[in-house]
Amino acid sequence: MAEIVLDKVTKRYPDGALAVSDVDIQIADGEFIILVGPSGCGKSTTLNMIAGLEDISAGELRIDGERVNERAPKDRDIAMVFQSYALYPHMSVRENMAFPLRLAKVDKATVTRKVEEAARILDLTQHLDRKPGNLSGGQRQRVAMGRAIVRNPKAFLMDEPLSNLDAKLRVQMRTSVSKLQKRLGTTTVYVTHDQTEAMTLGDRVVVMRGGHVQQIGSPQFLYEQPANLFVAGFIGSPSMNFLPATLENSELHTPLGAIPLTDRVRRLAEAANAPREVIIGLRPEHFEDATLLDDNEKSRGGTFNATVDVLESMGSDKFAYFTVEGETATSAELDELAADAGSADLTDGGAQIITRLSAASQATEGAETTIWFDADKLQMFDPSDGRNLTYTE
Amino acid sequence: MSHTVQQTRPARPDKGKRAVSEGKKAERKLGLLLCAPAALVMLAVTGYPIVYSIWLSLQRYDLRFPDQQKFIGIDNYVTVLTNSYWWTAFGVTTLITVISVAIELVLGMGLALVMHRTLVMRGLVRTVALIPYGIVTVVAAFSWRYAWTQDTGYLARLFAPEAALLTERVPALAIIVLAEVWKTVPFMALLLMAGLALVPDDLLKAASMDGASAWQRFTKVIIPVMKPAILVALLFRTLDAFRVFDNIFVLTNGAQQTGSVSMQTYNNLIKGLNLGIGSTMSVLIFLAVAVIAFLFIKVFGTSAPGGDGGKR
Amino acid sequence: MAAIGAKTRWALIDIVVVVYALVPVLWIVSLSFKTKETLTDGNFVPRSWTLQNYVDIFNTTVFLRALVNSIGIALIATAIAVVLGTMAAYAIARLDFPGKQALVGVSLLIAMFPQVSLVSPLFEMERGLGLFDTWPGLILPYITFALPLAIYTLSAFFREIPWELEKAAKMDGATPAQAFRRVIAPLAAPGVFTTAILVFIFCWNDFLFAISLTSTEASRTVPAALSFFTGSSQFEDPTGTISAAAVVITVPIILFVLFFQRRIVAGLTSGAVKG
Numbered sequence: 010m011a012e013i014v015l016d017k018v019t020k021r022y023p024d025g026a027l028a029v030s031d032v033d034i035q036i037a038d039g040e041f042i043i044l045v046g047p048s049g050c051g052k053s054t055t056l057n058m059i060a061g062l063e064d065i066s067a068g069e070l071r072i073d074g075e076r077v078n079e080r081a082p083k084d085r086d087i088a089m090v091f092q093s094y095a096l097y098p099h100m101s102v103r104e105n106m107a108f109p110l111r112l113a114k115v116d117k118a119t120v121t122r123k124v125e126e127a128a129r130i131l132d133l134t135q136h137l138d139r140k141p142g143n144l145s146g147g148q149r150q151r152v153a154m155g156r157a158i159v160r161n162p163k164a165f166l167m168d169e170p171l172s173n174l175d176a177k178l179r180v181q182m183r184t185s186v187s188k189l190q191k192r193l194g195t196t197t198v199y200v201t202h203d204q205t206e207a208m209t210l211g212d213r214v215v216v217m218r219g220g221h222v223q224q225i226g227s228p229q230f231l232y233e234q235p236a237n238l239f240v241a242g243f244i245g246s247p248s249m250n251f252l253p254a255t256l257e258n259s260e261l262h263t264p265l266g267a268i269p270l271t272d273r274v275r276r277l278a279e280a281a282n283a284p285r286e287v288i289i290g291l292r293p294e295h296f297e298d299a300t301l302l303d304d305n306e307k308s309r310g311g312t313f314n315a316t317v318d319v320l321e322s323m324g325s326d327k328f329a330y331f332t333v334e335g336e337t338a339t340s341a342e343l344d345e346l347a348a349d350a351g352s353a354d355l356t357d358g359g360a361q362i363i364t365r366l367s368a369a370s371q372a373t374e375g376a377e378t379t380i381w382f383d384a385d386k387l388q389m390f391d392p393s394d395g396r397n398l399t400y401t402e
Numbered sequence: 403m404s405h406t407v408q409q410t411r412p413a414r415p416d417k418g419k420r421a422v423s424e425g426k427k428a429e430r431k432l433g434l435l436l437c438a439p440a441a442l443v444m445l446a447v448t449g450y451p452i453v454y455s456i457w458l459s460l461q462r463y464d465l466r467f468p469d470q471q472k473f474i475g476i477d478n479y480v481t482v483l484t485n486s487y488w489w490t491a492f493g494v495t496t497l498i499t500v501i502s503v504a505i506e507l508v509l510g511m512g513l514a515l516v517m518h519r520t521l522v523m524r525g526l527v528r529t530v531a532l533i534p535y536g537i538v539t540v541v542a543a544f545s546w547r548y549a550w551t552q553d554t555g556y557l558a559r560l561f562a563p564e565a566a567l568l569t570e571r572v573p574a575l576a577i578i579v580l581a582e583v584w585k586t587v588p589f590m591a592l593l594l595m596a597g598l599a600l601v602p603d604d605l606l607k608a609a610s611m612d613g614a615s616a617w618q619r620f621t622k623v624i625i626p627v628m629k630p631a632i633l634v635a636l637l638f639r640t641l642d643a644f645r646v647f648d649n650i651f652v653l654t655n656g657a658q659q660t661g662s663v664s665m666q667t668y669n670n671l672i673k674g675l676n677l678g679i680g681s682t683m684s685v686l687i688f689l690a691v692a693v694i695a696f697l698f699i700k701v702f703g704t705s706a707p708g709g710d711g712g713k714r
Numbered sequence: 715m716a717a718i719g720a721k722t723r724w725a726l727i728d729i730v731v732v733v734y735a736l737v738p739v740l741w742i743v744s745l746s747f748k749t750k751e752t753l754t755d756g757n758f759v760p761r762s763w764t765l766q767n768y769v770d771i772f773n774t775t776v777f778l779r780a781l782v783n784s785i786g787i788a789l790i791a792t793a794i795a796v797v798l799g800t801m802a803a804y805a806i807a808r809l810d811f812p813g814k815q816a817l818v819g820v821s822l823l824i825a826m827f828p829q830v831s832l833v834s835p836l837f838e839m840e841r842g843l844g845l846f847d848t849w850p851g852l853i854l855p856y857i858t859f860a861l862p863l864a865i866y867t868l869s870a871f872f873r874e875i876p877w878e879l880e881k882a883a884k885m886d887g888a889t890p891a892q893a894f895r896r897v898i899a900p901l902a903a904p905g906v907f908t909t910a911i912l913v914f915i916f917c918w919n920d921f922l923f924a925i926s927l928t929s930t931e932a933s934r935t936v937p938a939a940l941s942f943f944t945g946s947s948q949f950e951d952p953t954g955t956i957s958a959a960a961v962v963i964t965v966p967i968i969l970f971v972l973f974f975q976r977r978i979v980a981g982l983t984s985g986a987v988k989g
């Protein structure tokens with residue numbers, strides 16, 4: 010069990026690339042923490058520095074209060090699960106799991122006991138004598154986990170451990186990883202690309218971008234109070250809708266029409282010294298089919314009319330996609346998010362809005378529908394630096 | 403595995419590109435250190451001798467008359483290139499190369515298909531096919547020689563009991579080609595088989611769904627997809643065939659104008675002890691091989707195998 | 715039914731291949747067992763069998779000496795070429811350093827190099843250096859021409875090794891030496907071993923250098939010695955003894971092929987065709 014502290018940790022690769030810069034993270038004993046961010050943002054690098062597989066260029070890494078920058082991986086007592094699982098192909102499942110114990114010169118009986126216990130927990134008992142090459146993806150993943158848990162390390166590091174599994178298996182394994190961690194109570198640092206994993210697994214989430222930490226907090230907090238445009242856009246699926254807006258006389262002029270500011274938003278915007286041109290963000294669930302609401306509810310927000318491009322019925326609710334005429338919101342953060350999602354060139358011809366409507370909605374594809382949105386839930390961002398103008402601690 | 407799609411983030415230029423860090427330096431040093439011995443041996447045993455042989459080729463240098471060593475410019479080249487024996491040998495070499503490589507390509511392709519697709523005894527077929535590849539060329543050559551020797555040989559008895567085929571020019575050349583082909587078809591087939599393995603099964607299935615017959619699948623799908631592998635195999639074998647020596651030495655010893663350029667060089671050097679002429683021939687063969695390789699790479703666009711060298 | 719028909723057809727084709735590959739080998743084996751009297755009967759299968767030819771060659775120092783030379787020279791050249799090749803291939807597969815492309819290019823050139831072009835200068839240089847007609851005099855060119863083969867094959871193998879395992883081993887508590895010994899070495903060994911076989915076959919096979927750079931029994935290898943065989947007396951037909959000697963040096967090749975067929979195929983195809 011361990012507390013891990015990254016104190017202004019920086020990594021500059023030999024070729025000069027600055028992969029991680031001034032990262033401060035305090036991981037409490039037993040905590041499950043997630044590192045998330047787009048490709049190349051330095052997640053693996055950060056993890057490898059904690060592991061000792063990469064040198065730390067500057068800053069300090071402390072485990073249980075002790076500086077460990079200079080320690081070899083084997084002296085840190087940390088286990089790691091790799092994306093490719095990194096199972097030793099020439100050893101059986103049993104030997105793979107026993108390997109760390111044998112290196113630690115644990116006696117034979119204990120090794121057998123521990124390996125069998127881990128195999129039982131992970132449901133691998135009948136595969137113990139097979140070679141990794143003959144296992145399915147999910148089984149390999151479990152062997153990798155098994156190899157990590159057998160020696161009761163101080164901490165687990167996992168680098169995208171589920172990304173090689175198919176969608177269904179990934180959901181299954183996600184819950185078992187979570188259960189396992191709860192059961193063992195071992196400090197865990199988990200890297201992922203997938204924000205659903207980030208939202209569901211961790212006690213806290215660290216959002217990274219370009220080697221910098223953007224925000225640290227519980228998944229719910231990041232969702233409700235993103236510190237900036239980047240976090241707002243990265244967390245949540247489908248992601249937040251962004252629109253350009255002009256702030257004038259307590260009113261927002263947007264492609265959806267004029268929106269009067271609610272008291273909460275006005276107060277926060279004034280306190281944050283909001284500029285004239287802003288970007289507003291609205292989550293899909295803050296929209297609703299206007300015909301389902303009474304006037305009282307409607308008065309708390311605005312409405313607009315648009316044609317439904319695509320309607321996806323999920324059973325429990327419906328996703329309706331609209332294109333809103335006019336400008337689209339632009340900023341460096343949004344461009345980067347679009348690039349990471351691979352949708353950089355999909356946004357021509359107006360802004361795409363994704364809304365989540367009740368299952369009762371009668372909206373149909375190609376028909377014009379009146380849509381209501383909750384103006385009080387709106388978030389406002391400064392396009393120049395991405396800062397959330399409606400952020401409250 | 404990190405994702406290959408990288409965010410283009412300008413590396414902060416404060417440290418400049420020239421400042422190679424410690425880690426990088428150490429890596430370079432280790433790389434050079436590890437490669438140095440191999441590189442040195444290869445250079446010492448080929449690089450220097452090649453230069454030396456160019457130098458020797460410009461000398462009159464007959465080991466029987468070592469005192470008469472003298473720089474004579476390109477006289478040796480004139481001597482060799484105006485000599486009908488040289489051109490005969492060159493013609494024989496080219497002929498053997500072209501014919502045997504052509505036959506090898508066809509048979510090799512057949513054998514590759516057999517090894518790739520056979521339903522039964524695949525292991526056995528692959529194992530026996532390796533025997534001609536592995537066997538010492540001289541041993542195989544003796545086997546062929548005795549097989550075609552009058553009285554002694556089963557093939558001679560079968561096909562030409564009355565003639566001494568190895569002493570007639572055309573049959574002798576045919577036997578040389580036979581020996582070459584026998585020995586190298588399996589190697590060709592292995593190279594082609596590796597290319598065959600690169601043709602996805604789905605592609606062939608798609609082609610049959612599109613109505614292609616087996617032959618059309620072969621010519622329209624398999625061959626085009628395999629083209630790089632075929633060209634590499636052809637390049638390797640052509641260069642190799644051009645060096646033909648062992649088989650000729652054993653089968654005919656170059657008699658009846660069946661000698662290759664390698665035989666000519668060997669005879670001038672070891673038998674004639676004429677270093678000047680021998681070296682001249684060495685240089686000429688080297689040039690011929692360079693031209694062949696150049697043609698393959700330029701005309702057919704053969705990509706040099708392993709030429710990418712780096713991490714994939 | 716159709717499947718059985720296809721199987722029979724393949725079986726027939728396979729038999730053709732087997733016959734193709736084996737007949738010349740069986741012929742020389744047959745010759746080696748024939749008695750002097752039946753040697754020239756032209757029969758594929760000996761009418762009467764004898765071991766006399768083998769007894770004869772193992773009683774001549776010419777052959778024994780050549781066999782020792784062949785084995786010694788091929789083994790030493792293989793060992794050195796594989797060690798140097800492993801070092802270079804590791805660097806090529808895993809490290810980034812200037813001159814890497816050049817090294818790959820040079821090896822490629824040497825792989826295509828006409829060996830006869832080296833015979834003249836090496837002949838002269840080795841006489842000058844006192845290497846002519848010695849073991850090192852053959853070992854050196856063998857290493858040189860085996861190195862490209864070794865480097866290609868090995869670097870193709872090394873690229874396939876999941877090097878992440880090295881990291882995994884470190885995380886599992888291994889020192890760098892342990893990570894190498896218990897994880898990387900076992901994975902690299904098959905590639906190295908395969909390369910060694912290929913290199914050995916190459917050295918074992920050589921004839922041109924063996925007859926050009928030797929002049930006596932001191933370093934003449936079997937392929938070269940075969941062409942100088944005359945039989946136990948001047949007037950005797952050496953066919954039987956040559957055949958017996960030929961069979962002897964074919965035995966190791968057959969053993970390699972039988973036991974390591976898969977590896978040899980993998981080795982030959984991995985290095986060469988990834989163009």
Ligand SMILES: Nc1ncnc2c1ncn2[C@@H]1O[C@H](COP(=O)(O)OP(=O)(O)OP(=O)(O)O)[C@@H](O)[C@H]1O
Nearest residue numbers: 022024026028047048049050051052053054404405
């Ligand atoms: N060995 C290295 N040498 C030089 N630069 C590197 C090295 N490894 C990573 N980088 C760079 O450092 C940055 C961060 O890489 P890192 O692997 O930590 O990203 P990541 O967040 O894990 O991305 P992914 O989600 O794709 O795995 C990238 O820009 C990458 O190009």
Ligand SMILES: [Mg+2]
Nearest residue numbers: 052053054404
């Ligand atoms: Mg990563």
